[in-house]
Amino acid sequence: MCGELEEEDTRQQDIYGRFQAHAHSFLAAMKNKQSGDSVNAYLDGLFRELLLKAADHNEAPADVDVYERFAMEPLVFARLAGFMAAHMPLNTDPLRSLIDALMTGYSEGEILLPSHDHDHDHEHGQGHHHH
Numbered sequence: 001m002c003g004e005l006e007e008e009d010t011r012q013q014d015i016y017g018r019f020q021a022h023a024h025s026f027l028a029a030m031k032n033k034q035s036g037d038s039v040n041a042y043l044d045g046l047f048r049e050l051l052l053k054a055a056d057h058n059e060a061p062a063d064v065d066v067y068e069r070f071a072m073e074p075l076v077f078a079r080l081a082g083f084m085a086a087h088m089p090l091n092t093d094p095l096r097s098l099i100d101a102l103m104t105g106y107s108e109g110e111i112l113l114p115s116h117d118h119d120h121d122h123e124h125g126q127g128h129h130h131h
Contacts, residue, residue: 012067016057019070023055026108050077078102 088094
């Protein structure tokens with residue numbers, strides 16, 4: 001039982017650590033892409049500020065588990081987005097825009113991990129050949 005808890009803690013730390021690394025890498029790439037108009041520059045700045053805050057493990061109160069906070073924050077952001085979208089004119093199709101933005105963020109957040117879709121005993125070198 002104790003080993004299972006330690007394994008789960010390690011897994012959660014790995015997931016959050018991977019998120020932190022990807023967030024900082026993504027933010028660094030964004031910094032090099034400056035938006036031309038003031039509205040998009042403001043929105044990019046807001047996005048960067050919120051992502052940086054979410055990636056900072058010191059943002060959670062001491063009695064709140066960092067991973068639990070990390071796992072729940074997307075729900076808060078989605079709730080806020082829904083609340084704001086409810087005040088947009090229906091002819092602008094705010095729900096579609098919200099879902100499009102959600103899917104864009106999801107695709108930007110994906111991390112490609114090496115996939116092994118086959119079993120074998122050979123090493124992966126420069127020339128990956130099956131015999």
